[in-house]
Amino acid sequence: MDKKSNHPAPKCGIDYAFQRIGGKYKGRILWRLRNGTMRYGELRRTVTGVTSKMLTQALRELEDDCLIVRQVYIEVPPRVEYTLTDTGKELLPFLQLLRDWAKHQMQINDILAMP
Amino acid sequence: MDKKSNHPAPKCGIDYAFQRIGGKYKGRILWRLRNGTMRYGELRRTVTGVTSKMLTQALRELEDDCLIVRQVYIEVPPRVEYTLTDTGKELLPFLQLLRDWAKHQMQINDILAMP
DNA sequence: CTGTATCCAAGCGGATACTG
DNA sequence: CAGTATCCGCTTGGATACAG
Numbered sequence: 001m002d003k004k005s006n007h008p009a010p011k012c013g014i015d016y017a018f019q020r021i022g023g024k025y026k027g028r029i030l031w032r033l034r035n036g037t038m039r040y041g042e043l044r045r046t047v048t049g050v051t052s053k054m055l056t057q058a059l060r061e062l063e064d065d066c067l068i069v070r071q072v073y074i075e076v077p078p079r080v081e082y083t084l085t086d087t088g089k090e091l092l093p094f095l096q097l098l099r100d101w102a103k104h105q106m107q108i109n110d111i112l113a114m115p
Numbered sequence: 116m117d118k119k120s121n122h123p124a125p126k127c128g129i130d131y132a133f134q135r136i137g138g139k140y141k142g143r144i145l146w147r148l149r150n151g152t153m154r155y156g157e158l159r160r161t162v163t164g165v166t167s168k169m170l171t172q173a174l175r176e177l178e179d180d181c182l183i184v185r186q187v188y189i190e191v192p193p194r195v196e197y198t199l200t201d202t203g204k205e206l207l208p209f210l211q212l213l214r215d216w217a218k219h220q221m222q223i224n225d226i227l228a229m230p
Numbered sequence: 231c232t233g234t235a236t237c238c239a240a241g242c243g244g245a246t247a248c249t250g
Numbered sequence: 251c252a253g254t255a256t257c258c259g260c261t262t263g264g265a266t267a268c269a270g
Contacts (some may be wrong), residue, residue: 013144013217014210020217022137024243027129040252046267054243056253078250087220094212095129102128102135102207139263155232171233183251192231193270 020065022092025050030088031095033068037083042099067091117171136206140165140173145203146210148183152198180207 021027028047032038033104038046059082062068067088071077084092136142143162154159159170174197177183182203188194199207215216 012143012146013214013221014146017213017217018137018139018219022133022142022218028127031129038174044252051244052253053245053255057243072252074164078188078253080252090216094209094216097212099128101209102132104156105135105202106128106131159232166264167233168235169267172263187232193233195232 020062022068023058025054026062027095029055029058029062030067030084030091031099033082033084033088034092034095037081038072040080040082043082063086068106076085135177135182138173138176140169141177141230142171142210142213144173144177145199146214148197148199148203149210150205152186152196155195155197158197177203183206 008030021030023064025047029043032046040055040059043059044050044052047055050058059068059070063070069083069085071081071083073081134157135143140162144158147158147161155170155174159165159167162170163175174183174185178185183198184198184200186196186198187195
């Protein structure tokens, strides 16, 4: 009943996509998962600045959107692993290109910022 | 005039990129400009749902980030045209990929939503 | 036509404490 | 370890009015 209706009406493809990966941490989470499975704690440590609340929220939304899979192991201590779905993996080339573009721009900015 | 305060410290490339194109309308604005110059009113009409306030704000930030160019023509009635910079054009292939991915996903969702 | 200015509601996101 | 719960400030963004 508390199911979020947070995708009211995507008007176009670009909109649809940004609703799914445009959050503050979602892109970085997906990028972290590019090499395979990661645990909750690993993500919290490597996605710098994220709090458990925001991480959980982002992971839930990514799961609802079928971009990642949540696997729970019933053991002590508890273990939860996250993995990209096939759909999620399809986003990796895009993220790769985006990151390359960003790194290039950041270099230019660094040069321009030199005194 | 504290315009630049919203880019505190991009920690990684993905973050940097989303700060620049991750707003609610920025992706769609850039995409609208893919075929060339557009006027303010054209953008307001075609980027559905945007208000003049948000459109102006997004355009200013994109201009500050050197992704678009704002050209003002001193005439009556006034005319202002926006165009992608070379840096902005470099984003088009990524937006294209993203939109293709999104359209594909939207089709799947439509099929799944069928009664 | 191309914006500004102002008000205001919603929700994002951070800090902290707590649970199974 | 992997989360929930709660509080709350700040930003985002919508509506409306108005200006050059």
